[in-house]
Every structure is written in C-alpha cells, then in structure tokens.
Amino acid sequence: MKIKTALLVSAMALVPVGAWAADKTVGFSQIGSESGWRAAETTVTKEQAAERGIDLKFADAQQKQENQIKALRGFIAQGVDAILLAPVVATGWDSVLEEAKDAEIPVILLDRKVDAPDDLYMTAVTSDTVYEGEVAGQWLVDTVGEEPCRVVELQGTTGSSPAIDRKAGFEKAISDHPNIEIVRSQTGDFTRAQGKVVMESFLKAEGAENICALYAHNDDMAVGAIQAIKEAGAAPGSDILVVAIDAVPDMHLAIANGEANATVELTPNMAGPAFDILEAYWADGTEPEKWVQTESKRFTADDDNQAVYEMKKGLGY
Amino acid sequence: MMRSPRLALYITMTTFVLAFLISASQYPSMLSTRVVANLLTDNAFLGLTAVGMTFVILSGGIDLSVGSVIAFSGVFLAVILRDTSMHPLVAFVLLLMVTTAFGAAMGSIIHYLEMPPFIVTLAGMFLMRGLAYVLSTDSVPITHPFYDTIQDVVWKAPGGGRFRLIGGIMILAYIVAMIVLHKTRFGRNVYALGGSAGTARLMGVPIARTTITIYAIGGGLAGLAGIVYSIYTSAGYSLATVGVELDAIAAVVIGGTLLSGGSGYVAGTFFGILIMGLIQTYIVFDGTLSSWWTKIVIGGLLFAFIMLQKALGWATTKGRRPASESATQS
Numbered sequence: 082m083k084i085k086t087a088l089l090v091s092a093m094a095l096v097p098v099g100a101w102a103a104d105k106t107v108g109f110s111q112i113g114s115e116s117g118w119r120a121a122e123t124t125v126t127k128e129q130a131a132e133r134g135i136d137l138k139f140a141d142a143q144q145k146q147e148n149q150i151k152a153l154r155g156f157i158a159q160g161v162d163a164i165l166l167a168p169v170v171a172t173g174w175d176s177v178l179e180e181a182k183d184a185e186i187p188v189i190l191l192d193r194k195v196d197a198p199d200d201l202y203m204t205a206v207t208s209d210t211v212y213e214g215e216v217a218g219q220w221l222v223d224t225v226g227e228e229p230c231r232v233v234e235l236q237g238t239t240g241s242s243p244a245i246d247r248k249a250g251f252e253k254a255i256s257d258h259p260n261i262e263i264v265r266s267q268t269g270d271f272t273r274a275q276g277k278v279v280m281e282s283f284l285k286a287e288g289a290e291n292i293c294a295l296y297a298h299n300d301d302m303a304v305g306a307i308q309a310i311k312e313a314g315a316a317p318g319s320d321i322l323v324v325a326i327d328a329v330p331d332m333h334l335a336i337a338n339g340e341a342n343a344t345v346e347l348t349p350n351m352a353g354p355a356f357d358i359l360e361a362y363w364a365d366g367t368e369p370e371k372w373v374q375t376e377s378k379r380f381t382a383d384d385d386n387q388a389v390y391e392m393k394k395g396l397g398y
Numbered sequence: 399m400m401r402s403p404r405l406a407l408y409i410t411m412t413t414f415v416l417a418f419l420i421s422a423s424q425y426p427s428m429l430s431t432r433v434v435a436n437l438l439t440d441n442a443f444l445g446l447t448a449v450g451m452t453f454v455i456l457s458g459g460i461d462l463s464v465g466s467v468i469a470f471s472g473v474f475l476a477v478i479l480r481d482t483s484m485h486p487l488v489a490f491v492l493l494l495m496v497t498t499a500f501g502a503a504m505g506s507i508i509h510y511l512e513m514p515p516f517i518v519t520l521a522g523m524f525l526m527r528g529l530a531y532v533l534s535t536d537s538v539p540i541t542h543p544f545y546d547t548i549q550d551v552v553w554k555a556p557g558g559g560r561f562r563l564i565g566g567i568m569i570l571a572y573i574v575a576m577i578v579l580h581k582t583r584f585g586r587n588v589y590a591l592g593g594s595a596g597t598a599r600l601m602g603v604p605i606a607r608t609t610i611t612i613y614a615i616g617g618g619l620a621g622l623a624g625i626v627y628s629i630y631t632s633a634g635y636s637l638a639t640v641g642v643e644l645d646a647i648a649a650v651v652i653g654g655t656l657l658s659g660g661s662g663y664v665a666g667t668f669f670g671i672l673i674m675g676l677i678q679t680y681i682v683f684d685g686t687l688s689s690w691w692t693k694i695v696i697g698g699l700l701f702a703f704i705m706l707q708k709a710l711g712w713a714t715t716k717g718r719r720p721a722s723e724s725a726t727q728s
Binding site for chain 2: 108136137138139140141142143146147148150152154155156157158159160170171172173175176178184188196248
C-alpha cells in the first residue's frame with residue numbers, strides 16, 4: 082500500500098498540472114496486443130493521457146505495417162498535435178514521416194527504433210536492453226560476493242535483439258568476477274512452457290545442488306523454471322537464486338512468495354516520458370535528445386512486491 | 399426493369415457516398431484532399447489486387463495466393479536490389495514475368511487437372527509465402543535511388559493532399575480492366591465462363607485459354623501490387639500482407655460481384671475498396687473505437703451485400719417466373 086501511495090504521489094509531482102497539455106490531441110499508433118507487456122503499455126499510455134488531459138486517438142495496427150501507415154496518415158489529415166508511434170518493423174517509414182514533418186507534427190517513437198534519418202522524428206523513448214542485462218548481472222555480483230557461483234542461463238528467442246543484448250549485458254557485469262561462471266545456456270524462446278522444459282534438462286544435467294543461480298532473459302521463462310526447480314525438490318529463491326528481466330506481475334508475486342530473488346523492470350510506461358517531452362516542447366520549444374532511455378528499475382525482496390503485483394495485475398499483462 | 403448487377407453497383411456507390419457524408423458531418427476535416435489522397439495511396443496495393451480478384455471471381459473462381467504473392471514480390475525485389483546491381487525497372491519486369499507465369503501455372507492446373515481453384519490457390523499461397531521466407535526472414539530495406547525518384551512523384555493538391563504515383567497506377571488499372579471486361583471478346587468470355595462453364599463451352603468459348611489467362615492476370619496484378627507495396631514501404635518483408643486476399647475478396651463482394659461468378663462490375667470493386675478504406679479512416683479519426691471494429695463493420699457489410707444479392711436475384715427471377723409458370727400451365 083505504501084508503495085502505491087508513493088508512486089501516486091511521485092506521479093502527481095511529475096505532472097505539471099497538465100497546463101501545457103490541456104486541449105492537445107495526440108495520436109498513438111500501437112503495434113497490436115501480441116504480448117501482456119504491450120497490452121500493459123497501451124493501458125498505461127491511455128492512463129497517462131487521461132491524467133494530463135490529453136485527448137488520445139488510439140489505433141491498434143493488428144501487427145500490420147500498412148495499418149500503421151494508414152493510421153499515421155489519418156492522424157496527419159486530422160491535424161493532431163503530436164504522434165506516438167510504436168513501429169512494428171524498422172523499415173519503410175521515410176515517406177509518411179516526411180509528411181508528418183511537413184505538417185509540423187512531432188513524432189515520438191516508443192519502445193522500438195526505425196531505420197530512417199533521425200531528423201524525421203523528434204526522439205525515441207526506449208529501454209536499453211544491454212543495460213537491463215547489466216543490472217541483473219550486477220545484482221548477482223552484489224549478492225554472491227566472493228562465493229563461487231555456477232549460473233545457468235535461459236536465453237530468449239535465438240537471434241532476437243533483446244536476447245542478444247540481455248546476454249551481452251549480463252556477461253559484461255560478471256566479466257570481472259571469475260567466481261561467477263555461466264555453465265549452461267540455452268534458449269527457452271521467451272515462453273513459460275519452454276522455460277520449464279529447458280530448466281528440467283539443466284537440473285538433470287547438472288544436479289540441483291550444483292546450480293547456484295538461474296538467469297532468465299525474461300520473467301515468463303523464469304516462472305516456468307521455478308516450477309521445474311520445485312518439481313526437482315529444490316527451493317527456488319534460496320537453493321537456486323532466480324533473477325530475470327521484465328517485472329511482470331507473476332514475477333512480483335514469486336518474489337513476494339520468496340520463490341524468486343530479483344527482476345529488472347522493462348517499464349510499460351514509455352508514454353509518460355514521451356508526454357513530458359511534448360509538454361516541454363509545447364511550453365518553450367525545448368528539443369529533446371534523439372534517444373531517451375527509460376529507467377531499468379531493479380526489484381528485489383526488499384521492495385513491497387505484493388503491492389506492485391496488485392497494482393500491475395489490472396494493466397492487462 | 400433494371401438489371402440486378404447494375405442495381406447492386408449503384409447501391410455500393412450510394413453506400414460509399416452516404417458513408418462519406420455521414421463521416422464528414424461528424425469530422426469536417428474528412429472533407430479534405432488529404433483524406434481523398436490517403437484513400438488512394440494507402441489502398442493502392444489492395445485495389446490492384448482486387449482488380450485481379452474481380453476477374454477471377456467473375457469467372458466463378460477464387461485466388462487465395464495473392465497476399466503471399468505480394469509479400470514474395472516485396473522480398474524478391476528487396477533482395478535483388480540489395481545483392482545485384484540490376485536496375486529496379488528490369489527487376490520489375492522480371493518479377494511480373496514470374497508472378498504472371500505463376501498465375502498461369504495455377505490456372506493450368508485448375509483447368510487441365512480439374513482441381514478446385516480453392517485448393518490450387520491455397521497451395522500457391524503456402525508456396526509463395528514459403529519462398530518469401532526462404533529469401534529472407536528479416537525486413538529488407540530498399541535504398542535504391544530509383545525508389546526515391548518514384549516516391550517523389552507527388553502532386554500536392556491544395557489542402558495538403560498528396561496524390562502519389564501508386565494511387566494513379568491503381569486508377570489506371572481499373573480503367574484498363576473496365577475496357578478489357580466490357581469491350582473485348584476476352585471480357586465477354588470471362589462473364590460467360592462465370593455464368594456457366596457448360597454453356598460457355600457450347601458457345602465456343604475457349605475455356606482453357608480463358609481460365610489460364612484469368613489466373614495469369616490475377617498473378618500479374620498481384621505482382622504489380624507487390625511492386626506498389628514495396629514502393630509504399632521501401633522494404634520487402636516476408637510477414638507482410640497476411641490475409642490481404644480475404645480483404646480483396648471482401649471488396650469484390652461489397653462491390654456487387656456475385657461470388658458464384660458471371661455477374662458484377664470492376665467499378666463496384668473500386669467502391670468496395672473505398673468503403674473499406676473509409677471505415678479504417680473513420681476509426682482512426684474517432685480514435686477511441688477498437689480497430690477491430692473495422693473487421694466487424696466489413697463483416698456486417700459483406701453479410702448485408704450477400705443478402706442483397708440474394709434478394710435482387712430472387713426479385714428478378716420472381717419477375718419472370720409467373721410468365722413461365724403460366725406458360726407451363728397452359
């Protein structure tokens with residue numbers, strides 16, 4: 082409860098009473114609702130707009146680029162004050178972004194970037210996926226100290242950029258600590274079911290007593306793996322440390338129950354910083370940096386995960 | 399008495415005009431050259447696909463492969479332009495030859511092996527999508543300067559609308575298709591084949607040649623739609639345009655063409671495309687409706703138009719039946 086109030090207060094402190102945003106219309110072209118995180122991003126964006134008195138025009142592209150281009154053109158025809166775009170692919174945005182530029186409508190990219198000259202958009206608000214891996218790795222370094230630690234790693238979808246980046250970030254954090262060693266690393270495809278299956282094979286191959294920690298590239302795989310650890314008769318969270326990335330509600334619940342240790346938040350609130358940038362721009366023409374990084378907050382047992390779980394479970398994850 | 403296909407066309411056109419007026423009364427900025435230009439530009443690839451689909455459906459067939467052909471075309475062009483120094487225009491010709499031949503091959507199988515078009519073109523759909531994946535699973539950007547030149551062919555209308563080349567290509571395709579369907583022997587053969595293959599044969603219509611040509615046109619236009627789509631997005635992506643064949647079929651049916659073939663107008667298809675584009679534009683302007691309402695409204699419209707066709711068909715045969723009945727009774 083305390084955290085909820087704290088979050089609410091800090092959120093209100095950040096909002097400059099919506100003075101500059103009132104009566105503004107912003108179009109938001111979302112990719113779709115393919116994952117829980119994206120559904121949460123949509124919910125949070127709508128909440129943020131409502132809080133600031135911004136009239137949000139929302140268009141779900143159902144995973145199709147042509148729908149996103151149509152939506153963008155529609156926003157331009159309508160004369161909105163700004164456009165938020167979460168692009169489904171990186172390519173093919175030049176001509177529609179040029180139209181927006183000619184109409185003097187600022188475009189802010191959310192969560193992903195595009196292959197277009199950077200004068201065609203105002204800024205991109207995304208997370209730093211390498212840094213997320215680093216935060217997770219640093220937590221493990223701080224927790225085990227000088228003790229030797231054999232780590233098993235559940236990778237995301239092979240070749241996907243978050244999987245590559247989160248692996249690189251984690252390895253960077255542990256590189257100066259020879260006592261921490263990744264002994265097995267395999268893909269769990271970012272899914273709960275695969276996470277469980279691959280963890281079972283790790284446990285068979287290494288034996289639960291020889292594994293000190295599990296690092297999963299996302300929480301879903303970690304939640305599946307926790308199940309596998311329990312079925313193998315070990316205690317997740319104490320016998321085997323569990324650290325992952327995303328901070329989905331089920332992971333908060335697992336931390337609250339002592340079955341997981343840490344997670345790094347990929348915030349669904351990309352729109353909040355974007356609206357802050359727009360408000361500053363509307364107020365006195367402040368131009369933002371070309372890349373705005375969202376916070377990668379670490380959650381451990383020290384946080385009130387039960388409260389965060391209660392708050393997040395309604396967001397559509 | 400007015401013939402039913404023409405009446406269906408007028409109903410489609412009236413629906414579009416009414417829908418546009420209703421939208422404009424709610425959102426006055428809908429009445430801008432921007433919206434009109436967007437309707438043409440954004441629906442160019444779908445419009446071209448639907449022209450080919452109109453030929454196929456008029457002949458009593460169906461072509462499910464076109465969405466995959468568009469995706470394949472985009473990836474094919476992107477990979478060729480990335481890996482070779484071939485000029486895009488040469489690549490366009492090569493691609494059109496490939497997709498036209500592909501359509502002709504499907505037409506041949508449908509005719510000579512007497513296979514249902516549904517199955518043959520379903521196989522074609524998987525084949526082309528698979529080929530697109532083999533070429534590249536990533537979205538491949540097209541950076542050739544010729545593409546910039548094409549994209550710069552824009553007529554900026556007063557009011558901020560941008561009429562682009564690809565919208566013009568679509569309109570040209572509709573005009574050519576109208577001439578072919580209504581002024582040539584081949585066009586008459588298409589209608590005859592769709593009316594009844596048996597009767598067409600007795601009338602001396604070259605069934606084999608007509609069927610193969612129809613699917614070749616479908617494949618060729620899907621290839622052209624692929625070129626337009628690659629210009630539209632400056633990229634080739636194997637996951638693009640999934641389900642576009644169904645949107646094209648929907649546009650043809652909303653345009654008043656009978657799914658069983660033999661009756662309809664390509665002009666109706668054009669308005670079918672515009673109606674579908676208008677629904678999407680309206681939903682973007684509204685900004686609170688879920689975009690899935692597009693599907694719901696199109697579903698509702700499809701159902702309404704199928705019922706309408708039934709009613710019109712029933713009304714016209716009923717008009718004649720008393721005479722024939724009295725003839726048999728006497």
